[in-house]
Amino acid sequence: MKKNFTVNIGGLIFHIDEDAYEILSAYLERLKLHFAKEEGHEEIISDIERRIAEMLQQKITETKQVICTADVTEIITQMGEPVEFDASSESNQRYGNQKRFYRNPDEKIIGGVCGGLAAYFNINPQWIRLIFILVTLLGAGIGIVAYLIIWLIVPEAYTTAERLEMKGKKVNISNIEQSLKEELQGINKRLNDFRNGANGVYKKSAKESRNLFEKVFGLIISVFGHIFRAFVVFLGLICIAAGVFLLIGILVSFMTFEHVYYVSSYGINTFSIPAFLNILLGPSDQSIAIIGTALVTGIPLLVLIYIGSRLIFRFKSRSRFVGIPAFSLFLVGLIFCAVSGINLMKNFSQTANSQKTVCIKQPQDNTLKIRIKSDPKLKSILDNENSFEIGSWNIITNEDTSISFGRPSLEIIESANDSIYLSLIANSRGKDKSQALSRANHIIYNYKVSDTALVLDPYFFLPEREKFRGQKLKIVIAIPENKQIDIQKDAGQYLNFIQ
Amino acid sequence: MRKGLLEYCILLILKDKEAYASDIIDHLKDAEMIVVEGTLYPLLTRLKNEGLLTYRWEESRSGPPRKYYMITRMGGLHLEQLDDSWQKLISSIEMISHIK
Numbered sequence: 057m058k059k060n061f062t063v064n065i066g067g068l069i070f071h072i073d074e075d076a077y078e079i080l081s082a083y084l085e086r087l088k089l090h091f092a093k094e095e096g097h098e099e100i101i102s103d104i105e106r107r108i109a110e111m112l113q114q115k116i117t118e119t120k121q122v123i124c125t126a127d128v129t130e131i132i133t134q135m136g137e138p139v140e141f142d143a144s145s146e147s148n149q150r151y152g153n154q155k156r157f158y159r160n161p162d163e164k165i166i167g168g169v170c171g172g173l174a175a176y177f178n179i180n181p182q183w184i185r186l187i188f189i190l191v192t193l194l195g196a197g198i199g200i201v202a203y204l205i206i207w208l209i210v211p212e213a214y215t216t217a218e219r220l221e222m223k224g225k226k227v228n229i230s231n232i233e234q235s236l237k238e239e240l241q242g243i244n245k246r247l248n249d250f251r252n253g254a255n256g257v258y259k260k261s262a263k264e265s266r267n268l269f270e271k272v273f274g275l276i277i278s279v280f281g282h283i284f285r286a287f288v289v290f291l292g293l294i295c296i297a298a299g300v301f302l303l304i305g306i307l308v309s310f311m312t313f314e315h316v317y318y319v320s321s322y323g324i325n326t327f328s329i330p331a332f333l334n335i336l337l338g339p340s341d342q343s344i345a346i347i348g349t350a351l352v353t354g355i356p357l358l359v360l361i362y363i364g365s366r367l368i369f370r371f372k373s374r375s376r377f378v379g380i381p382a383f384s385l386f387l388v389g390l391i392f393c394a395v396s397g398i399n400l401m402k403n404f405s406q407t408a409n410s411q412k413t414v415c416i417k418q419p420q421d422n423t424l425k426i427r428i429k430s431d432p433k434l435k436s437i438l439d440n441e442n443s444f445e446i447g448s449w450n451i452i453t454n455e456d457t458s459i460s461f462g463r464p465s466l467e468i469i470e471s472a473n474d475s476i477y478l479s480l481i482a483n484s485r486g487k488d489k490s491q492a493l494s495r496a497n498h499i500i501y502n503y504k505v506s507d508t509a510l511v512l513d514p515y516f517f518l519p520e521r522e523k524f525r526g527q528k529l530k531i532v533i534a535i536p537e538n539k540q541i542d543i544q545k546d547a548g549q550y551l552n553f554i555q
Numbered sequence: 556m557r558k559g560l561l562e563y564c565i566l567l568i569l570k571d572k573e574a575y576a577s578d579i580i581d582h583l584k585d586a587e588m589i590v591v592e593g594t595l596y597p598l599l600t601r602l603k604n605e606g607l608l609t610y611r612w613e614e615s616r617s618g619p620p621r622k623y624y625m626i627t628r629m630g631g632l633h634l635e636q637l638d639d640s641w642q643k644l645i646s647s648i649e650m651i652s653h654i655k
Contacts (some may be wrong), residue, residue: 096600096603106619107576141591141594141597238643
């Protein structure tokens, strides 16, 4: 015989013996504890209790009026112990319901700043962008500054929990799963876009039953898919190889300072960009020009290498993350190059001539012999592989000095009177007329008048460290009609002829 | 992942018809998705609180009144999204299992 209790479960009355009562109330306590932290726990408990009542009812018959231990145990087994309830939401309290301002990685054009603001205020991000642009236009660029500040200070929402906080949704398991599903969709979409060919058939085959034709077709498509993939990998390798090779070349070119063009005894040719720029520009402009050139050439190569690696390794793209800084650096490089280009142009804007005329003694016979001086030492220097040749100029550089040699041009005209004249017309460009003129005057040219011939130097040259400013020299020989000229046959090799 | 899948299953069960909690439990047991009934109740309450389900009371002759659950319009939309995610998940896994 046992004592019994009369209990009210789920609105129904039951008789339950004392042992069973102990077990059942202990179970109900455990349930209460388990659901205590959950939202709507009272409702859950009462639902469960009602269900328990339903189940208990079936245990009662005419002949069995009291719930016993076995019944309770059976019901507990059927309903389940709290530990069996697939870990109910523990993380409910961890992050709270506060809405936090993050930069939004899913709504990102530049830095996700506008997207983050949009998520925080629950507006369409396009409105935020519009506001930023308006503020920038009206406020003389304040918008840009504000944007940059926010970009630097505010973190991006990387983890799923952070994303949920950004949107202000409760961080619990079902939301996190929702978020994960959305991310999975995103990844899926990218996978699909990348592997266009094989996709359609796969999906089709998954849904419908595969008959033989579809199997074969699917096989062919997957073979093409593999070939396509191999091709992509090959392309990626080429990109990387080209990019690395060119990048090394550029780097070397930036690191040598001595000669503009250098051939070493190992037969390696290098072209030094800094030395080249040194000839053109003054020192202050040089650094800007060097940085500009470095960025404009280096960044595309780095991007090429990056693309190559992505083709091969297929990383999940943070392409915007890489693309935008790379692009902006490139832009900076372009701007620097443009600025130095403009400065350079200014130095070439004015031109001036400086002319010297001398009268040449009449030759004994009626023929003026014109010879080109042959200077083997000079010739060997110029033929030296370390001299840099551009157009009709040769430039030899050393660590801190450069000497430029140019080819003069020769024009022979009719003299107005009976005398023979030799004119040297030096021309140079410069920032302004006086600078151009003084540069023209710096041009050095030698010639010799002897009894037998007029010997012309094959080169004019600029003094050490004189910058290149498009200096030209024209030699004009005016000779009366009745005299003759005998010019050595290969003079054309040395001078430019103007007829 | 299981919890989310159970919620998906509940919405699927309620997609075309209304059901009692015990019906839903039976379906899930048949499909071997749950073992103990207690798993279900917190889920039902949560889905109801999120507005994906609603219920009405049905009086029962021989017992306590029971909740008769049905899916809401928002639940229907949510279900469509879950269907989509599920399909995409399947094709992704298919694709992955075919990668050599």
